[in-house]
Amino acid sequence: MIKLAITGNIASGKSLVEFLFHKEGITTIDTDKIVHNLLSHDIEIIEKVNNLFDINVKDEEGKIDRKKVGDIVFNDKNKLEQLEKILHPEVKKVVDNFFQEHEKEKFVAVAVPQLYEAGWEVYFDYVLLVIADDKIRIERLYERNHFTEEVAQKRLETQLAQNEKRKKADFVIYNSGDADNTRIQLKNILEKLTKMV
Numbered sequence: 404m405i406k407l408a409i410t411g412n413i414a415s416g417k418s419l420v421e422f423l424f425h426k427e428g429i430t431t432i433d434t435d436k437i438v439h440n441l442l443s444h445d446i447e448i449i450e451k452v453n454n455l456f457d458i459n460v461k462d463e464e465g466k467i468d469r470k471k472v473g474d475i476v477f478n479d480k481n482k483l484e485q486l487e488k489i490l491h492p493e494v495k496k497v498v499d500n501f502f503q504e505h506e507k508e509k510f511v512a513v514a515v516p517q518l519y520e521a522g523w524e525v526y527f528d529y530v531l532l533v534i535a536d537d538k539i540r541i542e543r544l545y546e547r548n549h550f551t552e553e554v555a556q557k558r559l560e561t562q563l564a565q566n567e568k569r570k571k572a573d574f575v576i577y578n579s580g581d582a583d584n585t586r587i588q589l590k591n592i593l594e595k596l597t598k599m600v
Contacts, residue, residue: 405510410518411533412562414543416578421514433514442467509600532572534565535579
């Protein structure tokens with residue numbers, strides 16, 4: 404089984420690429436969704452995360468308020484590192500289980516936004532990087548997340564630069580154009596991967 408990581412900086416279009424893989428019949432999983440699930444349903448993790456901060460970061464339902472946490476950790480590198488120490492081992496367990504459950508498939512894809520920042524590239528056979536122009540990514544953050552220019556820029560700066568990631572990746576999809584263009588690039592990569600199995 405080939406283990407493929409899908410990565411890319413914020414608002415580059417990883418979700419679209421993951422969706423297109425899924426449409427092609429490739430089994431996928433998204434580490435962002437795993438984190439969301441942990442912060443919503445895992446009582447032990449919720450308490451550990453809440454105890455990291457000087458204020459209550461739980462919402463009315465007792466789940467972790469991801470926006471509140473994001474506003475703190477993207478301005479405090481130390482808190483971000485502490486948060487990752489809690490979450491990364493738990494996410495890794497889920498991904499390992501995913502690999503075991505689908506070990507008979509030719510290949511699977513895992514979306515990992517912070518792949519290189521977390522040093523997780525070692526768990527995969529190949530890395531697919533999704534990139535988009537900074538201007539387009541900032542526009543997407545305005546529209547999708549309603550971020551101010553300052554907040555959008557700060558989020559962009561917390562990740563390793565796209566050019567640095569491009570040097571390390573096995574495949575690159577340029578997602579500054581339309582979805583059809585992205586789909587064509589993905590199909591070409593899929594053909595190459597199929598030959599590698």
